[in-house]
Amino acid sequence: MNLGLLCYFPYRAMEARVMAAGEEAGFTFTIAQGRLLARVGPDGTRIGDLAEQAGVTKQTATFLVNQLEKAGYVERVPDPADARARLVRLSEAGWAGVAIARKVEAEVEAEWVAHLGEADAAALRRALERLREVTDPYQ
Amino acid sequence: MNLGLLCYFPYRAMEARVMAAGEEAGFTFTIAQGRLLARVGPDGTRIGDLAEQAGVTKQTATFLVNQLEKAGYVERVPDPADARARLVRLSEAGWAGVAIARKVEAEVEAEWVAHLGEADAAALRRALERLREVTDPYQ
């Protein structure tokens, strides 16, 4: 079993738990929409940056942000730093969704830490952060 | 940054490298097809098991296996243990594709080990394997 695939299980489990909690709480966004929504920063994020971080093309990100905007989770505002760009920002409903996601993420992570033990969990985090240096071209 | 998301970067990087190598070598399967192909065991695997491991429904797996079968990467054979079931088995071309994937996986993993150091990489693997116990319902 290669390390990449071993990384897949926690990732998938976390995403499934977060999505289930979102649905439970009445949020209607899809997985693909959620992946973008979770990456919108506190002061807004450009479409292109969302696309890079989520691993999709700009076109796909545009499409998904359109859905999220129609559903009322985000809004587009001009980017004061560049007239070509627009910032995607969370609406109140978007913030509520992200808040639930963060809460569930913390819960799941606590379960994992309990399973691994504090020390091993901390080591895991450090190793993953270092691995990110060579696996995330957009960090 | 939550642990689930930290797991996403290596997973995505590994998949991208493997897919790129496959394309380079003239293989034509898509990402979704590749995810199934990579999970076909040496003696064949049932559609339902492929679906569970890849995280899609049986219907989707049926669809993807149809594509893979048309493309000549797999074949369906009766499961001697259960007349309802059929085993998906790799064809010669399928084996060739998987062989390349395994080779690239090993190369990428070697890069990661070089970056992390032997000891930390081994610890990472152990932690991920233990995490799998609570995040992979189908192990």
Next chain:
DNA sequence: TGACATAGTCAGAGTATCGAACCATATTGT
């Protein structure tokens, strides 16, 4: 033997994704 469960497929519809082409604004070189 009948009721129920399981493995797989088919059909239909919705969602996601990409490549190509395009517009508007920035940046760069001369």
Next chain:
DNA sequence: ACAATATGGTTCGATACTCTGACTATGTCA
């Protein structure tokens, strides 16, 4: 200054993926 080029984003068209629901065939169990 200004042409050439790069960048951020969008639209369009085509394709791939995925799901739900309904169905057949076989297995299991009381």
